[in-house]
Amino acid sequence: MNDTMNLDRRSTLAGAMTGAAALALPATARAATIPMPAGEGRPAVSDRRYVSRAVEAEIDRVSRKIADPKLRAMFVGCYPNTLDTTVYMDTVDGRPDAFVITGDIPCLWLRDSTAQVLPYLHLVNKDPALTALFRGLIARQSRSILIDPYANAFMRDPSAKTNLSWALKDQTEMKPGVAERKWEIDSLCYAMRLGFRYWRQTQDKLPFDQTWAEASRACVRTLREQQRKGSPGPYRFLRTSNRPTETMQLDGWGAPSRSVGLIHCGFRPSDDSCTYPFLIPANLFAVTSLREMASVAEQARGDTALAADARALADEVEAALRQWGTMLLPDGRRVWAYEVDGFGNAMFMDDANVPSLLGLAFLECVDVTDPLWKTTADACWSDANPYFFRGSRIEGIGGPHVGLGQVWPMSLIVRALSSSDPQVIRAMLRMLRDSDAGTGFIHEAVDSNDPSKFTRDWFAWANGLFGELLVKLADTRPELLSAPL
Template sequence: MAGGAAGLALVGSPAFAARPSLPSKRPALADRNFTSRSVEREIARVSARIGDPKLRWMFGNCYPNTLDTTVRMSTIDGAPDAFVITGDIPCLWLRDSSAQVRPYLHLAAQDPALRTLFRGLIARQARSILIDPYANAFMQDPAARTNLSWALHDQTEMKPGVAERKWEIDSLCYPMRLAHGYWQATRDPAPFDARWAAAARLSIATYREQQRKDGRGPYRFLRASTRNIETMPLEGWGNPARANGLIQSGFRPSDDACQYPYLIPANLFAVTTLRELAVVASEAAHDTALATEATALATEVEAALVAHGRMRLRDGREVWAYEVDGFGNAIFMDDANVPSLSALAYMGCVAPTDPLWRRTADAAWSDANPYFFKGAKAEGIGGPHVGLGQVWPMSLIIRALSASDDATIRACLRMIRDTDADTGFIHEAVDQDDPAKFTRSWFAWANGLFGELIVHLAATRPSLLAASL
C-alpha cells in the first residue's frame, strides 16, 4: 500500500460520512489499494465546503475511488510501476488511467506517495505504447494474452500485453496530457527518460502513419459482433477518406467505431497535447528534436482542422463537425466520452468564450444532436455505446466544468446527485426516465471526474458549492 496507513486513522473515515443514512462507501482503511495523506486532507477540506449533504457524501465516496480501488503498485527494475484499472474491467486503458489520476495532480508537489504513483503510471504507459501504439487497453502482465471475452477473436495484430486493440487518437493524447500535467505540477524530471521519449516518438510516428498520405497504413480491425459499432467497415480498414492532413481514427473514445475516419474533437485534442508534449520534451527531457517534431505535427493538423473541420447546421450556424471524411461529407453529433465537442474548452483546445465552440456546445446540448436525450429524470448527452435514451452523467459533469453561469452548474449538480440510484457513485449511463436503470456500478473515470468538478467548484465558486441545491 503506497503512502502507508500510519497517521490516516483520523481522516480515513471522515466525520461528514458518519450519518447513519449516508454511510461511507469506501473500503476499510486496511483494504484500500493506495493511500495518500494529502488526498485525505483534501477530502476533509473540500467536504467542509459542500452544503448539500448527499453531494458531500458522494464526493467522499467518489474522489478517492481510483486510489482506493484501482491502483496496483509494484516495482520494475527498482523503479515504481503503477497499473491503474478502469474499475469493473481489470485492464489499463491509456485514456481512463490518465483521467482517473488527474484530480490528484494539484497535490503531487507536496506528496511523495502521489509522485511515486505518477512516476509509475507514466512509466507503465510508456512501456505499453512501446508494446503497441495502436492498442487502447493493456494487461498487467506484458507477456499475457488478452482475457477480455469480447477481444479473444479479433482480427487484428494482437500482441502479448494488449487487452484490446482499438485504434483511438485520444489513447496517445492522454499520456501526453498526463506528462504535461505532472511536469507543470511538480517540475520533477524523473519520469522523462529515454523510454518515455521513445514512446513519445512512436506516438508521433503513429499519428503520421494514420494521416494516410501514402496508403492506408498497417492498422485494420475486425470483430465478429451483432453490433456494428464494434467493428470497422470495409474489411477492417474503415470507411473511405481523402488525405488532407488530419489524423484518421478507427474508434471514438467511447470505443465505438467511427462513421467517418476524421474524428474532429480527437484531432483538436491531438493538436493541444502535441504542443504540451513539446513543452515537456524541451523543458524536462531537454530533447529539442522531439519538441520540434511534436510542434510541426500540431501545426499541420491545426491547419487541416481550420480547412476541413467545420460544417453548417440546417439553420446555417457554423459549428465544429464531429466527423468528416475529406470528401466534403460531415456529421454533427456529440458523444459523452471525452474528447468530445462539448468538452473542447475543458480540454484546453479552445477558449471558453470562443464563439465557434459556444455555438457547437449549444447545438450539442439540443435536438440538433441525435444523442442528446431529455426524459423525466435526466437530460444530457449519451451515445451509441449504450443506446438511445441513456444519459451519461459524464456529460453533465463536463457541462458543469465548462459553464459560466451558476444556474447551469446548479442544475447539473442536482441531476448528478439525483441520478446515482442512491449508490453514492457516478455511473456510465442512466436511463433518462428511471435512474435506477444504469450501467457500470464501478466506473472510476466518472467518479474521479465528479471529484474533479467538486474540487474545482470549491476553488472557483465556493458560495455556490456551500449553498443548498
C-alpha cells in the same frame, strides 16, 4: 459473438457484477467491490488499494464546504475511488510502476488511467505517495505504448495474452501485453497529456527518460501514419459482433477518407467505431497534446528534434482542421463537426466520452470564450444533437453505445466544468446528485426517466471527474456548494 458474450467495458448493466462480469475479475479486484454497499461510499480502510495523506486531507477540506449532505457523501466516496479500488503499485527496475485499472475490468486504458489520476495532480507536491503514483503511471504508459501504439488497453502482465472474452478472436495484430487493440487517437493524447500536466505541476525530470522519449516518438510516428498520405498504414481491425460499432468496415480498414492532413481514427473514445474516419474532437486534442509533449521534450530533456517533429505535425493538423473541421447546421450556424471524411461529408452529433465537442474547453483545446466552440456546445446540448436526451429525471448527452434515452452523467460533469453560469452548474449538480440510484457513485449511463436503470456500478473515471468538479467549485465558486441546491 452475441451480446450475451460481448460483455465489453461499456455494457455492464446494474447488478451484472454479481454474474458473468464479476467472475471475470481476479480475486483482488473483486474484493474491492464488496465493502462498497449502496450509499456507504468507501471501502474499509483495510481494503483500500492505495492511500494518500494529501488526498485524505483534501476530502476533509472540500467536504466541509458542501452543504448538501448527499452531495457531500457522494464526494467522499467518488473522489478517492481511483486510489481506493484501482491502483496496483509495484516496481520495475527499481522505479515505481503504477497499473491503474478502469474499474469493473482489470485492465489499463491509456485514456481512463490518465483521467482517473489527474484530479489528484494539484496535490502531488504535498505527498510522496502521489509522486510515486504519477511517476509509475507515466512509466507504465510509456512501456505500454512501446508494446503497441495502436492499442487502447493493456494487461497488467506485459507478457500475457488478452483475457478479455470479447477480444480473443479479434482480427488484428494482437501482441502480448495488449488487452484490446482499438485504434483511438485520444489514447496517445491522454498519455502525452499526463506527462505534460505532471511536468507543469512539478518540474520533475525523473519520469522523462529514454523510454518516455521513445514512446513519445512512437506517438508522433503513429499519428503521422494515420494521416494516410501514401498508404492506409499498418492498422486494421475486425471483430465478430452483432453490434456494427464493434468493428471497422471495408475489411477492417475503416470508411474511405481523402488525405487532407487530418488523422484517421478507428474508434471514438466510447470504443465505438467511427462513421467518418476523421474524428474532429480527437484531432483537436492531438494538436494540443502534441504541442504539450513538445514542450516537455524540450524543457525536461533538451530534445529539440522530438519537439520540432511534434510541433510540425500539430501545425499541419491544425491547418487541416481550419479547412475541413467545421460545418453548417440546417439553421445556418457554423459549428465544429463531429466527424468528416475529407470528401466534403460531415456529421454533427456529440458523444459524452471525452474528447467530445462539449469537452474541448475542459481539455484546453479551445478557450472557453471561443465563439465557435460556444455555438458548438450549445448545439450539442440541444435537439440538434441526436444523442442529446431530455427525460423526466435527467437531461444530457449519451451516445450510440448504450442506446437511445440513456444519459451519461459524464456529460453533465463536463458541462458544469465548462460553465460559468451558476444556474447551469446548480442544475447539473442536482441531476448528478439525484441520478445515482442510491449507490453514492457516478454511473456510465442512466435512463433519462428512471435512474435506477444504469450501466457500470464501478466506473472510476466518472467518479474521479465528479470529484474534480467539486474540488474546482470549492476553490473557485464555494458559494455554489454552501447554498442549498
